[in-house]
Amino acid sequence: MSDMEMQLEAAPQENREGRPYLGSVAFYKHVILFFVFLLFVLLTGTVIFFSAHYVSLKKDYAAVCEEYRTVSQERDDYKKQFAAAAAESGRVLKDETSKTDVVRGDFSIPFHADPEDWRYLLINEAHPLNPEYTVKLAPTRNGQFVDQRIVYQLEKMIDDAAKEGYSLIICSSYRDYERQNELQKESISQYMDKGLSYHDAFFRVKRTLALTGTSEHHTGLSVDIVGEDYQCLDEEQAKRPEAIWLAEHCAEYGFVVRYDRGKEDITGMDYESWHFRYVGKEAAAFMEEYDLCLEEFSDMVEFFHRPDESE
Ligand SMILES: [Zn+2]
Known part of the structure; x- marks a missing residue:
């Protein structure tokens, strides 16, 4: 086998300079590039994950605020209806959800x-x-x-x-507020463990456990x-x-x-x-x-x- 032929035989294992790929400058370049790419993927993934989480939290928060507004509005409406009914008839009408009928005649609190x-x-x-x-x-x-x-x-x-x-x-x-907070968090996470979203768990819990401060x-x-x-x-x-x-x-x-x-x-x-x-x-x-x-x-x-x- 001539020298030329021997060189050609060895060519697949060597780079163009005739040195092994493992340990070569190109090898380290590729390793660095690989890790840079991995870092990029991880960072992008993290950013996407937290953005999605933030958006969902923001949505939950908006829903909670909306619920507060609705409840306050309902209470105000109810008060207005009550006052109007009482002022108009001179007697107090019971709420629709109440079990008894309308209270007739002059009505006042007897104490x-x-x-x-x-x-x-x-x-x-x-x-x-x-x-x-x-x-x-x-x-x-x-x-x-x-x-x-x-x-x-x-x-x-x-x-x-x-x-x-x-x-x-x-x-x-x-x-105290701290204890109520703990109970609230515990109950919400119990429902989340059962597969409910934070939003659904929150609204489920607040029908049986008053929100902290309320x-x-x-x-x-x-x-x-x-x-x-x-x-x-x-x-x-x-x-x-x-x-x-x-x-x-x-x-x-x-x-x-x-x-x-x-x-x-x-x-x-x-x-x-x-x-x-x-x-x-x-x-x-x-x-x-x-x-x-x-x-x-x-x-x-x-x-x-x-x-x-x-x-
Ligand atoms: Zn109680």
Whole structure:
């Protein structure tokens, strides 16, 4: 084999300069180019991913804002309708969702009801709690904390239930904003784990867990009470003898079922047989008699309190 032929044989393994490709300048150039390309792909991917995430978050945020606006608008419309109906007929018409008929004849609140009364404090999405609000807490016997002004009636209710054979447990009471935030996040991620989008999970959660700043639990005026034997906060709870006893007797101690059946459109919350709110005995009895939720009662108190409307 001639020299020329040997050179031609070796040619496929060598570059033009006659040196091996591995370890050559060209090889390192290619390696660098490869990593530059990889970096470019990774960076582009990251940018696309976070942009998409940001756009979806922005969409969720816009939807939440829209919901707030709708709820506020509905509340305003409802108030206007209520005032117009009352002014026109001189009597108070019950809301369409209410279970009873129109209340006839001259109508007024049969006791002095001041809109500024602490017991009538209205907290909902349209009326978030003033962040300056302070509460003097006191412990209940089972280590929960509530507004000190409601401890006596709360424990009396639990004691009287016990005398009749019902063992009641306060399972939730005062919550600060931080705790409410945690619960909210936990519940949203639980629904997201089940496959819901953030948006859907958010709206699912807020029907059963008031948004931070709009929860009555921030005031210490509300408690969740269940029977000792069955402590799940679900639909079954309402059928328990303890829940039935509470619904029948809570007004005697100044409490109401805050998120009642049939009032979901007004309260914005699902029916909760376990969530009790202290409003005082007079208001509780009145609200029970006329089947009013706190939103309706609060509107009434404001309406009859207007100087031009009172005698
Ligand atoms: Zn509650």
